[in-house]
Amino acid sequence: MFNRAEITFLGTGTSIGVPVIGCDCKVCNSDDPKNQRLRSSILLRTHEVALVVDTGPDFRQQCLREGIRGLDAVIFTHGHSDHVMGFDDLRRFTVLEDEQIRIFGNRETMQRLEKAYPYVFDGENRYRGYLKVDPKLIEGSFSVGDLDVTPLPVSHGKVETLGFLFSSRGERLFAYIPDAKELAGETRDLIRDLELLILDGLQPKPHWTHLSIPEAIEIAQELEVTQTWLTHFSCLVDHAALEPGLPDGIGLAWDGMKIVL
């Protein structure tokens, strides 16, 4: 059991997952389970609530693997397909007519969800078995049970996405930033000296919309984060080959990994 919270990595893969369809590389053909990555998402449990960040297309598979039986909220980083297209599978958490689930997202994400899932938002389908949501626009910090959540604006290619700082009872627990190329100044200030950071680290070489592993390490070190776990990996990341070369306090997360706080 955990003291304050438990984080489970539901997925640590980039938009197309690993293995990549039709890819013949060593990592995509690896037997190492740490090289098998569903689309990035985390499950966060406290003694009061359970929530996920993002619902990519693998969401059902992730729920089954981790035995998720109830969720109080979903928080979305952004509206890209690899982070939202499992949305409808949330219906299993709102089976009864009077059940609904809180979903948090910025305006752009909410608009993407409304267009992709009009039947969820049109107010007409509030039947048993259907997905029923209580949309909450992210315009600043918000709370879910005993968690206080502060949005962390970051740039991710052409879109602004959000990371999140999770705190409880006035204490910063960790930040989750799975899709970022640059961290805004205010974001850096909010996570400086943090104990735990989960950060995009797509691959060893640079990429125009994601932090590379060396760039992510540089940020973590500059911000003097105690422990950083990288996530959102492509198939250029061979876990066993890269892990030993990382600095102290930096690790590569994997699907199913848990962090107890």
Add this chain to the structure above:
Amino acid sequence: MFNRAEITFLGTGTSIGVPVIGCDCKVCNSDDPKNQRLRSSILLRTHEVALVVDTGPDFRQQCLREGIRGLDAVIFTHGHSDHVMGFDDLRRFTVLEDEQIRIFGNRETMQRLEKAYPYVFDGENRYRGYLKVDPKLIEGSFSVGDLDVTPLPVSHGKVETLGFLFSSRGERLFAYIPDAKELAGETRDLIRDLELLILDGLQPKPHWTHLSIPEAIEIAQELEVTQTWLTHFSCLVDHAALEPGLPDGIGLAWDGMKIVL
């Protein structure tokens, strides 16, 4: 190898799949792989082309399981989430700048896809690695390589969905109708005396948007189909318990099952 065509069931499950998230029933906890069902879809290969019908949220997983490395087309039955939300994972079949994939759907399905995936249809993202499509509106019969495809209108609750009759060189091969409550008269005429029919058979008891197993059997018998495989099952279908009681010429399909023609 096959003579004329090979059908692979990529998925035989209803909208929420089996096992169902959070369900404690016997089927959802069964070890029988025939009781484990991804969202309904088929892969169809001939000596000239490979295509899939529908791309539900499990599409990546289905491609990896069946080793799909190339596709010439996708044909959509309708735009419900369980049949389209894996759409973006088609990007692996249009990696190069000049590659695109034909997608066939009726007007309602195309509109759903355009709203859910605006970046695929806005003409701006035709880069390497992105999904690039050549949309073809279904307004009557059409061809894909050596296959002639005739849309089969059926009703499925509030929406009209399509089944498809696949023919080759003037000979009817089979029909695929995964989501139907009623078959229109013209559809019945087109598939009468067919050798092979794949038909919705959700569960033993009646449902308002899907054919039950008894209703599907009645249609297959009335139309004098030689062999019918039922699909799109809920967790009320225990494969091993129900299969022995079916009439001759009727079977329950399962994920990964192949039919060689």
